[in-house]
Amino acid sequence: MATPVMPPLKSLYIFSVAARHLNFSRAAEELCITPSAVSHQIRRLEDWLGCKLFEKSGKQLVMTQKAQNYALQIRQSFEHIHNVTCEITSYQSGPIQLGVSSAFAMKRLMPALEKWQQANPEIDLRVRMLNCEEKPEALELDAVVANQIHHVSYQSKFICHESYHPMCSPSLAGQVSGFPNLDAASDIPLIDIEGVNIWSLWQQDKNISFPDGQAHILFGHTLLLVQAALYGQGIAMLEKALVKNELESGALICLDDDGFIPPQTAYYFSWRKSRRNDPALKKLQSWLEELLF
Secondary structure, three states: OOOOOOOOHHHHHHHHHHHHHOOHHHHHHHHOOOHHHHHHHHHHHHHHHOOOOEEEEOOEEEEOHHHHHHHHHHHHHHHHHHHHHHHHOOOOOOOEEEEEEHHHHHHHHHHHHHHHHHHOOOOOEEEEEEOOOOOHHHHOOOEEEEOOOOOOOEEEEEEEEOOEEEEEOHHHHHHHOOOOOOHHHOOOOEEEEOOOOHHHHHHHHHOOOOOOOOOEEEEOOHHHHHHHHHOOOOEEEEEOOOOHHHHHHOOOEEOOOOOEOOOOOEEEEEEEHHHOOOHHHHHHHHHHHHHOO
């Protein structure tokens, strides 16, 4: 079956708005374009159709008889497109499946979750902790706080960068007052995640070198990294938003306020497009954005 010949869709839509207002200036205001742009699109459509659509009657803009019938059909067509689009993007009210990293869940989400549930008892929020190997889009989650999701079913909004800083316990902070100069305290370990080695990236970014033989301790999970720093086992490179509560309470001391932002790391709120109009999901998004600032 041959593809039907169609006039320019943009020109059709602008024509439908202009036909409703019978005034190019008011149509332009609604469309957030200039009146000359409206006029250009109308002329383009007239050229394509081979007939006039608007005429001047004194100072009034009027439609030709053909244009009146055409405008009615075009308006009904756009209304139909709007209605079927709403149907396909409509959401089923129900539980919200939220995916987050285990570190974010334990350090930021859980301490604040009870207050959220008390304020929003009508929202059934179910939290799933994600591991590094899982692809959130394959789990059919309703919302995710993590790096940006590149998938046709999801839309993502940037919240903030992940900013990493060297941190340690108060008991250790006095021993490293000259940080990042560790010549006098090279036996104080640098704590890192195995296979990530963010300390090396930080040193390259800051153009800093630690002494040969600098002690290191490697862990397999961010939560272990945080706990090791809290127990005074060394200096950890930690993401500032993740340990906001520990910094505010004084349980951790930040040794350098100038953060390091690794490439391709940030907090995004991603949501399933089929629930884009869900007010509960929008409320959750606002709360999570506030939580990270």
